[in-house]
Amino acid sequence: MRAIAFAAALLISAPAAAETVSGLLAGVVDGDTLIIKTNVDPQKFNTKPPKMVRVDLFAIRAPSLDSWPWGPLSRRALMRIASNTDDSMNIACDVLKKRGDVIVGACRAKRGPVTFDLSRRMVEAGYAVIDLDEYIAAKGTDLDNTLWKLMHFENIAQTHGSGIWKSTPPVDLDKLVL
Numbered sequence: 001m002r003a004i005a006f007a008a009a010l011l012i013s014a015p016a017a018a019e020t021v022s023g024l025l026a027g028v029v030d031g032d033t034l035i036i037k038t039n040v041d042p043q044k045f046n047t048k049p050p051k052m053v054r055v056d057l058f059a060i061r062a063p064s065l066d067s068w069p070w071g072p073l074s075r076r077a078l079m080r081i082a083s084n085t086d087d088s089m090n091i092a093c094d095v096l097k098k099r100g101d102v103i104v105g106a107c108r109a110k111r112g113p114v115t116f117d118l119s120r121r122m123v124e125a126g127y128a129v130i131d132l133d134e135y136i137a138a139k140g141t142d143l144d145n146t147l148w149k150l151m152h153f154e155n156i157a158q159t160h161g162s163g164i165w166k167s168t169p170p171v172d173l174d175k176l177v178l
Contacts, residue, residue: 022092031062031074058106060128077127124153126163
């Protein structure tokens with residue numbers, strides 16, 4: 001009986017096979033939320049109309065927009081990290097959970113041959129912190145290792161005084177190294 005309860009607990013705590021939502025970046029709401037335009041493929045004729053999907057980045061929290069100056073700076077950092085001038089940017093998010101119409105996803109952006117994790121880049125740049133509620137919920141699951149890595153990048157950003165860890169706002173966010 002104990003073995004069955006243990007196996008059931010493992011099934012509940014392990015992330016399910018993730019559905020993936022992908023498309024073009026349509027907008028950035030704040031430092032941890034973006035809008036993706038799905039059903040867009042310039043190589044194919046699509047009969048489906050484009051759909052706008054709101055995605056909260058998994059495991060991070062950024063200052064709210066009304067937290068001056070860090071909220072707007074965090075939003076601008078995500079826009080800079082997630083956008084590209086040649087319109088070839090593609091965002092793909094593994095859906096980890098849904099809250100109504102909002103998806104919580106582990107999102108990757110692709111710029112040419114390079115793919116990178118948006119949550120990691122925001123934490124690494126110092127414009128977001130780890131969401132401790134997500135960290136506690138993921139303890140002991142496959143996502144635990146991802147959160148440990150994010151914690152490492154948060155500590156580095158804090159040590160170096162990057163982003164929100166600075167005592168004063170940066171002068172030129174456009175020089176943010178990607």
